[in-house]
Amino acid sequence: MELQGLNKYEALTALSECYGCPWxxxxxxxxxxxxxLLRLDLEELKKEGWFPRRIENxxxxxxxxxxSPELAQRIKNLLGCEAxxxxxTLPDDLYRIIENNQDINPGFPPSAGRTPLAKVRTYLAERRSLFARYRTLLAKARTGLAFVRTGFAFITISLLFVRILGxxxxxxxxxxxxxxxxxxxxxxxxxxxPVRKIYAGLPVCATTEPTGGTSVLEVYNENEAPFFKRTGVVLGAAELRAGWSSLSxxxxxRYLASDRTDFAEERTLLACFRTKMAMARTGLAFTRSGLAFLSLGFGLVRHFHASRWLPFDLGLIVIGGLMAIEGFFWYFHGGRQAGVEGLISVKKKFSMSSIWDSFFPHQHPLPTGTDEQARPLPVKSSYAPGVWATTG
Structure with missing residues (x-):
């Protein structure tokens, strides 16, 4: 049916007259x-051009x-109804009705719904919990190394007493x-x-580069080793978000749910960097212990020279050297790079526009290219006193 040149309500009226049903x-x-809805594939309904509101009697x-009669018969067979x-409605309105029931904004995939995004955030939270467990184990390892240093100090003092005092x-x-x-x-x-073995099990510190709510973070391979990928930029999403004050x-x-997911991904990335740097600190603790033993061994050799205790002194030097090398391996094998990448990530985030730019454009700088005219705040003087925020 030709609808060009008609406004929306004229087009709806024409459709109503054509098909003999209300618009x-x-x-x-x-x-x-x-x-x-659980019985239906909403993506298929978009292709077929229909949406059920209810079934009664x-x-x-x-x-x-x-x-059409053919569509009515298909619906009867699918839903098991008699009539x-x-x-x-217009095709664009039908799409929006279906997308609204999918809990997504126009043009976004089903994974942009608040429930799928909440699932992604749950997996990200689980990943952060894993990193927290690793950091706890690494802290335990550093405590153990402090115990090692103390033990070596006790052993060295006792043997020095034997060498000096008999x-x-x-x-x-x-x-x-x-x-x-x-x-x-x-x-x-x-x-x-035992902690030394966890290095190979650490996930790679990777991010999917958030795009400010114009793409969607998705989780894959959920039952085995979950990993995250981001969809392409949704056409028209940036323009839609730019009109924040006009959004319902x-x-x-929905946009805020996407932002929370992006923030959760960023926290997970930083948690990964912290874990890698915790490993570097553990390695440096090992290096400190090694250098202490190395220095002690050289000091004993220089003071007592060649004696029957020389094997012990040389043993301290060898053990200290190996510990220092082991610690530097932990530091340079990922730990130092994690610190560099973490700093770059933080600097990059500071250079990006904030979520608050959408809420309070009067108080925050607008992103480059944004209309500089002040937009009205989505609050009114009639609202109850308190902290203004958006739930979700």
């Missing part, structure tokens, strides 16, 4: 029962862009120091070595 336009209040109320009452009744002091140092050394290493509260909440 309806898009409204956020047009929804269908959840149990009915064997009759289905259906919104369609092109009602179909059509309401006609044995005799001083064994009452030297032996407990030696035993205590050995116990602390073994216990500290017992805390450290529901549409704003």
């Amino acid at each position: 309806i336009e898009y409204d956020e209040q047009i929804t269908a029962p959840l149990l009915l 064997g009759r289905a109320d259906v919104i369609a862009s092109a009602p 179909v009452d059509f309401q006609v 044995t005799g009744y001083l064994l009452l002091l030297e032996v407990p120091l030696l035993v205590a140092g050995t116990v602390m050394l073994c216990d500290g290493l017992r805390w450290y070595f 509260p529901v549409m704003r909440r």
Whole structure:
């Protein structure tokens, strides 16, 4: 049917007369029962051009862009009803009705709904919890290394007493120091070595580069090893968001849900960087311990020169050197790079426009290229006192 040159209501009236049924336009209040929607593929309904509002007493109320007997028969077979009452609407309005029931803004994929985005945020929260567990283990390893240093100090002091003061009744002091140092050394290493194995299990610190709510973060491979990918930029999404003050509260909440998901991804990325840097700190703690033993070994060799204790002194030097190398490996193998990338990420975020630019354009700088004219705040003097915010 030719509708060019007609305004919206003229077009709806013409469609109503053509198909012999009442017309309806898009409204956020047009929804269908959840149990009915669960039986249907809303993406298929977009292609077929219809949407069911309700089923009562064997009759289905259906919104369609092109009602026909064939479509009515298909709906009867699909919904198991006896009759179909059509309401006609424009194709664009039908799309918006279906998208509204998918809880998405115009043009966005189904994954942009608040429920799918909440699922993505849950997986991101689980990833951050994993990083937190890793950091706890690394803190335990650093505590163990402190125990190792203390144990070595006790052992060294006891052996120095033996070398300088001899044995005799001083064994009452030297032996407990030696035993205590050995116990602390073994216990500290017992805390450290299991943590060393987690390095290979750390996920890669990767981001999908948020686009300010114009694309959608999705999760894949949920049952095994979840990973995240971002859709392409949705056509018209930036222009739609630029008119923030004209958006309905529901549409704003959808954008805010997307923003929260982007922030959750950013927090997860920074948590990954913190975990890598925690590994670097653990390595540097190992390096400090190694350098301490290395220095002690050289000091003993220089002071006592060649003696029957020389193997012990050289052992301190060798062990200290190996510990220093091990610690530097942890630092340079990912830890230092994580610090550099984390700093770049933070600087990049500071250079981007903030979510508050949409709320309070009078108080925050507008993104480059945005209309500089002041937009009215979406609050009124009649509102109740309190902190203004948007739920969702």
